[in-house]
Amino acid sequence: MTIWIIVALLGIIEGFTEFLPISSTGHLILAEYWLKLPSEEFSNLFNIIIQLAAILAVVVYFYRQLAPWAAPTPEARKETWRLWQKVFVGLVPAVVIGLLLGDHIEKHLMRADVVAGALVIGGVLLIFIEKKKHTIRYQSVADFTFRFALIVGFIQCIAMIPGTSRSAATILGALLMGASRKAAAEYSFFLAIVTMGAASAYALIKAAPHFHTIEWGPLCVGFIVSFLIALASIAFLMRYIQRHDFKLFGYYRIVLGLIICVACLTKWIQI
Numbered sequence: 001m002t003i004w005i006i007v008a009l010l011g012i013i014e015g016f017t018e019f020l021p022i023s024s025t026g027h028l029i030l031a032e033y034w035l036k037l038p039s040e041e042f043s044n045l046f047n048i049i050i051q052l053a054a055i056l057a058v059v060v061y062f063y064r065q066l067a068p069w070a071a072p073t074p075e076a077r078k079e080t081w082r083l084w085q086k087v088f089v090g091l092v093p094a095v096v097i098g099l100l101l102g103d104h105i106e107k108h109l110m111r112a113d114v115v116a117g118a119l120v121i122g123g124v125l126l127i128f129i130e131k132k133k134h135t136i137r138y139q140s141v142a143d144f145t146f147r148f149a150l151i152v153g154f155i156q157c158i159a160m161i162p163g164t165s166r167s168a169a170t171i172l173g174a175l176l177m178g179a180s181r182k183a184a185a186e187y188s189f190f191l192a193i194v195t196m197g198a199a200s201a202y203a204l205i206k207a208a209p210h211f212h213t214i215e216w217g218p219l220c221v222g223f224i225v226s227f228l229i230a231l232a233s234i235a236f237l238m239r240y241i242q243r244h245d246f247k248l249f250g251y252y253r254i255v256l257g258l259i260i261c262v263a264c265l266t267k268w269i270q271i
Contacts, residue, residue, distance in 0.1 A: 003215075006035045007046065007222040014050040014222075015057070015229025019189060020237060021126060021168030021249045022256075024054075026115040029162060030260065033112070033269055041207070042215070048203045049219050050226035055196050057230035058189045066190065079142055083190070089146050090153035090187075091194045097157045098199065105160050112269045116260035118163030123253030126168060129175055130245045137178030141187050148177055149187075156191065163257075166192065171246065181241045189234065 013031050017024040028047065037043040064070050066084075071077035138144055155173030159166035167188045174184035263269040 001035070003038065003218050004221060006037065007218040008225050009035055010037075010046070011050050011053070011222040011225030012229050014047075015054060015226040015231075016233050018051070018054040018230055019058070019167050019192065019234055021122075021165050021171055021246060022253055023115070023119060023122070023163050023165035023168065026119055026163035026165070029110060029115055030112060030269070038215075044203070045207045046219060046222055048200050048207065050222050051196050052200050053223040053226035054230040055193055055200070057227050057234060058193055061231060061234045062186070062189060065186075066193075083141060086141075086144055086146060086149040087187075087190050087194055089149040090156065090191045091198065092150070093153040093157050094195050095198060098160065098202075101160065105162075110162055112260055113264050114161065115163030116257045116264065118161050118165075119253045119257030119260070122164055122168050122172075123250040123257065125172060126250030126253065127247050129172055130247045130250070134175065135178055136180050138174075138183050139180050140183050141190065143183070144179070144187065148174075148179075151177065152187065152191070156195065165253075166195065168249075168253075181245065182238075185237060185241055 010028065010031060013027050014024055017027045032043065037046060059066065066080070068077045068080040068084075071080050138148070152170055152173045156166060156170045158164055159169040170188040170191055171181075171184045174187055175181070179187070260269065
């Protein structure tokens, strides 16, 4: 399989799974067992690049809600700045805990068995929470308080465990605190911009010494594919939650996690 096909496939996986509560990191870790990239340096930089593409897709899709200069009135502009303040409050726990534990997690937990366990546990929680009766206290992101944003920011840190899913953690946390599905999903997208952006910037700095050895053509292909698929994935999720809950994603996580467990036990996937 050529490098061009591999980067396109990985771009599709990242773009489709990044914002669905099914763990993009888990899917990419598994995919790379079969879709081998040329080197570890290229793989690390490629994962950063396709994440940046997914972030750009969020910015494009929600541009009118996120750009203060696009707000129609001074009051709306003020509310947009307030939204960004809440988003950055939600980022703080991830920055602190990521700096403290990020390298340890990357070294010891990037394994198929960890991914499988996180997928199953997250799937069970997703189904359990969706089956509970919801008392909605926050209809929109504008209703969120700074305390709400901080708590969801801490919950998001659970997603540092591969297979958990950043979007699943933030959506579950927001739902538990009384957010509507639409508000929970939107805040998950907005928080992704700063969280993934900060993580990608840090990873780019670490990868900088290897830039001169990297072939940039395949990276550009992966970026474009990831951006387009992520844009479609965001649109799909926002339409989906208008009529459905998140239980389907929970069942998917459990099935995938059990398949990976079997694959690990039979040595089809090496732990």
